[in-house]
Amino acid sequence: MYLSKTPLTDSYLRQHSRHGVIRVASLEKLGVTQSTAYRRCQPGGRWTHLLPGIVLLSKEQPTARQRVEASLMLTGGRGVVSGFEAARRYGLRQAGPHGTVHVLIPQQRKVRSVKFAIFERTIVMPDHRIVEGVPLATPARAVLDGVRRIRDLDPVRALLIETVEAGLCTVDELSAELESGSRRGTALPRAVLRELAAEVKSVPEAAALAIWKRAGLPPAERNVRILDASGNYVGKPDSWCDELALAWEIDSYAFHFGRDAYRKTLHRNNRYAAAGIVVVQTLPSRIRDEPDKVIAELRAAAEAAARRPRPAVSVVRTDRAA
Incomplete structure (x- = not known):
């Protein structure tokens, strides 16, 4: 076995490790015996035994x-x-x-x-x-x-x-x-x-389709493009009720509320408002935890949408309906 004449400090040994992780066999080649290596991994020692024959040159919790x-x-x-x-x-x-x-x-x-x-x-x-x-x-x-x-x-x-x-x-x-x-x-x-x-784009959408049906509202469609009276793009809601010009958006923090996505969400809502569209925004967790309250909100929004004249918006639709 080769015994190094270099002082076997932990700092020196880390130079031969990968992110502080080293095989006991490698330590032997550097001059640290197996018994010494494992003794330093015992309670009170300064190293950590990670896996068979492998140690961490620290007592800190190992990183990922x-x-x-x-x-x-x-x-x-x-x-x-x-x-x-x-x-x-x-x-x-x-x-x-x-x-x-x-x-x-x-x-x-x-x-x-x-x-x-x-x-x-x-x-x-x-x-x-x-x-x-x-x-x-x-x-x-x-x-x-x-x-x-x-x-x-x-x-x-x-x-x-x-x-x-x-x-x-x-x-x-x-x-x-x-x-x-x-x-x-x-x-x-x-x-x-x-x-x-089938173009279900967010975690709660499958449950959302069931909630819409429970609410007893007119049919809704998914993934249709909404255009304003001038033919300009307004949005592509998660669910769209064309009879009422009512949009339902499932705005997940995970998928919609990053910095850029949040800005886009604000712009989208402004376009809905300018076009006269009633929009309901729902967090995914509420679909799971508060389905009855979500149904009540959808029904209230539908009543409000029915009371106002339908805005002059058009739809570029697919054949998929909720």
């Missing part, structure tokens, strides 16, 4: 990047990060809670899941992208690997919709990825992808 580095080290550099951790690294805010690292490894690698690291063997390793030094499964594979482990519908909808709206992949690409892999845990993502293919 340090958990990723430890997981990849355990695969001998043959792993690709997938699931929620990959989704977060693509910038998706609707990914599941932090903590676990889902890593895809070749079928012949025999690495067992341990602690925060989930290892999944696959016959054909997926295409991957390097993002800030981390190999990530493609967005479609990553988000589907994540949602396959969810049993609640709304989080599945939220992540798949955000993935599509962020332009990371298309509904067709998600569907193709779903068909090419295991069928385990695919019932909910399949249902959501059917909704997306």
